[in-house]
Amino acid sequence: MTAVADRPKALVTAPFRGEGLDTLRDLADVVLDPWIDQQPLRLYDADQLAARIDAEDADVVIVETDSVKGPVLERPLLAIGSCRGDPNNVDVEAATARGIPVLRAPGRNADAVAELAVALLLAVNRGVVAADADVRAGEVYRDGTIPYQRFRARQLAGRTVGLVGLGAVGRAARWRFEGLGMRVIASDPYADDATHTLDDLLAEADAVSMHPMVTPETTGMIGAPQFERMKKGAVYLNTARAALHDTDALVAALQRGTIGGAGLDHFEGEHLPVEHPLVGMSNVVLTPHIGGATYDTEANHSKLIADGLAELLAGGKPDNLVNPEVLT
Numbered sequence: 001m002t003a004v005a006d007r008p009k010a011l012v013t014a015p016f017r018g019e020g021l022d023t024l025r026d027l028a029d030v031v032l033d034p035w036i037d038q039q040p041l042r043l044y045d046a047d048q049l050a051a052r053i054d055a056e057d058a059d060v061v062i063v064e065t066d067s068v069k070g071p072v073l074e075r076p077l078l079a080i081g082s083c084r085g086d087p088n089n090v091d092v093e094a095a096t097a098r099g100i101p102v103l104r105a106p107g108r109n110a111d112a113v114a115e116l117a118v119a120l121l122l123a124v125n126r127g128v129v130a131a132d133a134d135v136r137a138g139e140v141y142r143d144g145t146i147p148y149q150r151f152r153a154r155q156l157a158g159r160t161v162g163l164v165g166l167g168a169v170g171r172a173a174r175w176r177f178e179g180l181g182m183r184v185i186a187s188d189p190y191a192d193d194a195t196h197t198l199d200d201l202l203a204e205a206d207a208v209s210m211h212p213m214v215t216p217e218t219t220g221m222i223g224a225p226q227f228e229r230m231k232k233g234a235v236y237l238n239t240a241r242a243a244l245h246d247t248d249a250l251v252a253a254l255q256r257g258t259i260g261g262a263g264l265d266h267f268e269g270e271h272l273p274v275e276h277p278l279v280g281m282s283n284v285v286l287t288p289h290i291g292g293a294t295y296d297t298e299a300n301h302s303k304l305i306a307d308g309l310a311e312l313l314a315g316g317k318p319d320n321l322v323n324p325e326v327l328t
C-alpha cells in the first residue's frame with residue numbers, strides 16, 4: 001500500500017460530494033474547502049489560489065470558479081480539475097505548456113438545466129407565478145373576475161416545442177418535453193439528428209427553448225426578425241445565456257403580443273434592474289441563473305473529475321482530459 005507521504009494531496013475548492021468524493025479520498029489526501037460554503041462569497045484570484053496551494057502543499061487542485069492562471073501554473077501540479085463543462089477559469093494553454101493535465105466535467109448540469117426549462121415552460125404556460133401572487137395578495141377575485149377567467153391556458157400535450165441546440169442540455173430536455181406529450185423538433189447545425197432549420201423551427205414551435213453555447217455564431221441569434229417569425233402566443237425560454245438574444249427585441253415582442261410569454265434564467269451581467277420592463281410583465285418568469293444549481297450537479301462533476309484523475313494516475317487517457325497532448 002502507498003505510504004501516506006507518497007499519496008498526492010488534493011486541494012478542492014469546488015463543492016465535492018458523493019461517489020466522486022469517496023474515489024478522490026481513495027486516491028489522495030483531500031483538503032475540502034468549497035467556495036459555496038463561504039459567506040461572503042470567496043473566489044480566489046490566481047495569486048490567492050497559488051498561495052493556498054503553497055500553504056496546503058497540494059499536488060492536485062480541483063476548482064469550480066477560482067482562477068487557475070499565471071502563478072498557479074508555476075506550481076508543480078500533477079493535475080488540475082475544473083468542475084465545469086467549459087474550463088474557462090483555467091489557462092489551458094499555459095497548463096499544457098507546463099505539461100499539466102486539465103480535467104473538465106462535461107454535461108454535469110444537463111439534467112438540472114433541462115428540469116428548469118420544463119419548470120419555466122409549465123410556469124409561464126399556466127401563469128403559476130402570477131396566480132401565486134394573486135393568492136398571496138388576497139386577490140383571488142379581482143375586478144369582478146374569478147381566477148378561472150383570468151388563467152385559462154392551452155395544454156402542452158399535443159403541442160410542439162422547438163429546441164435550439166441539441167447538446168448535453170438540449171438532449172436532456174428532449175425526452176422530458178416528450179414526456180409531457182409534446183412533439184419535439186430541433187435545430188442544431190452540428191447535430192445529425194436535428195430536424196429543422198432555425199427559421200422553420202421558429203415558425204412551427206409553440207414554445208422555443210434555447211440551448212446553444214455562446215459563440216460568435218450564436219450571439220444575438222434571436223433578434224427582432226426571429227421573434228417576428230415565431231407563432232403568435234409562442235413561449236420563449238432561455239435557460240442558456242442572455243447573449244443568445246436581443247433583450248430589447250424580446251421586450252418589444254412581448255409588449256406587442258407577438259409572443260405570449262417568456263421564461264428566462266439568465267441576464268446580461270447576471271442582473272436585471274428592478275425597473276427593467278421584463279420585471280413588470282406577469283407573463284414572464286424570471287430566475288437568477290439557477291439552472292445548474294442542484295446537489296446532483298455537484299455529485300456529477302465530482303464523479304467525472306475523480307474518475308478522470310484515477311484514470312490519469314493509472315497511466316490512462318480519460319475522455320474528459322482537455323489537453324491529451326500533455327501525455328505524449
Ligand SMILES: NC(=O)c1ccc[n+]([C@@H]2O[C@H](COP(=O)([O-])OP(=O)(O)OC[C@H]3O[C@@H](n4cnc5c(N)ncnc54)[C@H](O)[C@@H]3O)[C@@H](O)[C@H]2O)c1
Pocket residue numbers: 085107109110113164165166167168169170187188189190191211212213214215217218239240241265266289290291292293
Ligand atoms: N442556466 C444554467 O445554470 C446553465 C447551466 C449549464 C449550462 N448552461 C448553458 O446551456 C447551454 C447549453 O449547454 P450544454 O452543456 O448543453 O452545451 P453543449 O456544448 O453540450 O451543447 C451546445 C450545443 O449547441 C449547438 N450549437 C452550436 N451552434 C449552434 C447554432 N447556431 N444553432 C443551434 N445549435 C448550435 C452545438 O452543436 C451543441 O450541440 C450553454 O449556453 C450553457 O452556457 C446554463
